Amino acid sequence: MSFSSLVSDLAYRDRPKDDRQSTMTRATSYARSHASTAATSVSISGDISSQLHGGYSHPLARSWQAERQLTKSMLIYPLFISDSPDEETLIPSLPSQHRRGLNKLIPHLTPLIHKGLKSVILFGVPLGPNIKDALGTAADDPHGPVIQSIRLLRRHFPTLFIVADVCLCEYTSHGHCGILRDDGSLNNSLSVDRISDVAMAYAEAGAHCVAPSDMNDGRIRAIKLKLIEAGIAHKVVLMSYSAKFSGCLYGPFRDAAGSCPSFGDRKCYQLPPGGRGLARRAIHRDIQEGADIIMVKPASSYLDIISDAKEIGKDLPVAAYQVSGEFAMIHAGAKAGVFDLKTMAFESTEGILRAGATIVVSYFTPEFLDWLEN
Numbered sequence: 001m002s003f004s005s006l007v008s009d010l011a012y013r014d015r016p017k018d019d020r021q022s023t024m025t026r027a028t029s030y031a032r033s034h035a036s037t038a039a040t041s042v043s044i045s046g047d048i049s050s051q052l053h054g055g056y057s058h059p060l061a062r063s064w065q066a067e068r069q070l071t072k073s074m075l076i077y078p079l080f081i082s083d084s085p086d087e088e089t090l091i092p093s094l095p096s097q098h099r100r101g102l103n104k105l106i107p108h109l110t111p112l113i114h115k116g117l118k119s120v121i122l123f124g125v126p127l128g129p130n131i132k133d134a135l136g137t138a139a140d141d142p143h144g145p146v147i148q149s150i151r152l153l154r155r156h157f158p159t160l161f162i163v164a165d166v167c168l169c170e171y172t173s174h175g176h177c178g179i180l181r182d183d184g185s186l187n188n189s190l191s192v193d194r195i196s197d198v199a200m201a202y203a204e205a206g207a208h209c210v211a212p213s214d215m216n217d218g219r220i221r222a223i224k225l226k227l228i229e230a231g232i233a234h235k236v237v238l239m240s241y242s243a244k245f246s247g248c249l250y251g252p253f254r255d256a257a258g259s260c261p262s263f264g265d266r267k268c269y270q271l272p273p274g275g276r277g278l279a280r281r282a283i284h285r286d287i288q289e290g291a292d293i294i295m296v297k298p299a300s301s302y303l304d305i306i307s308d309a310k311e312i313g314k315d316l317p318v319a320a321y322q323v324s325g326e327f328a329m330i331h332a333g334a335k336a337g338v339f340d341l342k343t344m345a346f347e348s349t350e351g352i353l354r355a356g357a358t359i360v361v362s363y364f365t366p367e368f369l370d371w372l373e374n
């Protein structure tokens with residue numbers, strides 16, 4: 001047994017000199033009295049493989065232990081864009097996040113782009129009176145916040161990769177993610193028709209990526225076919241929220257976007273939290289239907305699903321959405337003194353990458369741009 005394994009460098013150096021000497025003496029006499037055992041155990045190969053610390057004794061060596069490390073290009077930053085152009089309101093349940101009007105976007109994003117922001121995902125927040133209806137008409141209004149901001153961002157930031165979330169819940173009077181039958185259930189085929197039209201409108205406005213989050217069956221195929229038909233399938237990435245679980249982690253988002261269902265819940269179209277098999281089937285199906293990227297959401301409670309997605313879609317990038325509730329929880333934990341915010345933000349994101357994701361949708365993006373070197 002070596003001296004350094006008995007007394008760590010740091011502990012040794014921090015001690016008063018007298019104490020160091022006596023430690024040294026004790027350690028030396030310990031080593032002497034165990035000399036015969038030490039000599040034999042070193043020759044045993046098991047003893048060599050038990051020594052792991054050497055491999056991560058330095059910060060750089062520690063970073064090499066990760067299969068993939070978080071970089072700025074892995075991050076997608078969610079933006080809530082309201083239809084009132086000068087708005088800039090803090091969202092109470094989503095710490096440090098704002099709802100912004102069109103006029104506030106460029107000033108907000110310019111410094112972030114200088115720090116290395118590469119991608120945003122846009123959510124429209126229609127606030128105008130009587131703007132919501134049964135069909136979510138406002139979703140693809142050419143003068144609405146999403147289409148207007150796609151055009152604006154394309155003009156101002158030619159290198160920014162723009163993702164448009166595609167859903168109806170922000171625009172429907174009932175707050176559900178599709179068109180409903182009289183009995184209140186989702187009419188899947190009408191919903192898919194409508195959602196694919198909305199996706200096309202965003203793609204034609206210039207979104208680099210459309211990301212349907214509605215969870216209607218068959219939407220990926222419908223969108224892909226329309227993109228092909230319009231001759232733009234070669235320049236639009238189709239990212240599917242394939243494995244989107246229902247649960248209680250979307251609360252702050254629904255506050256922010258005003259998209260709470262007015263009755264019932266989303267359990268009939270978002271996956272049940274225990275439904276690993278269903279998630280795997282949805283991932284298989286969406287790949288077959290033409291998805292270019294698979295997304296899992298939420299992230300931290302669904303790491304097994306992220307790793308399933310990576311296994312099923314070996315040849316596709318996997319994205320994970322660290323959702324509003326996860327973000328708010330980390331902030332709440334830090335505020336309560338449970339952990340340090342930055343350390344936890346990194347730890348949770350590293351878990352997401354370790355599970356298999358290489359794209360992370362995160363409200364921490366502005367902070368990560370400060371914290372990361374590249």
Ligand SMILES: NCc1[nH]cc(CCC(=O)O)c1CC(=O)O
Pocket residue numbers: 165167169177213214249250251252253254259322323324325
């Ligand atoms: N379909 C809308 C949508 N797109 C992304 C999120 C959640 C994002 C978050 O919580 O951060 C939601 C909310 C929901 O399904 O209720």
Ligand SMILES: [Zn+2]
Pocket residue numbers: 165166167168213214
């Ligand atoms: Zn959505």
Ligand SMILES: [Zn+2]
Pocket residue numbers: 167168169170176177213214
């Ligand atoms: Zn929705």
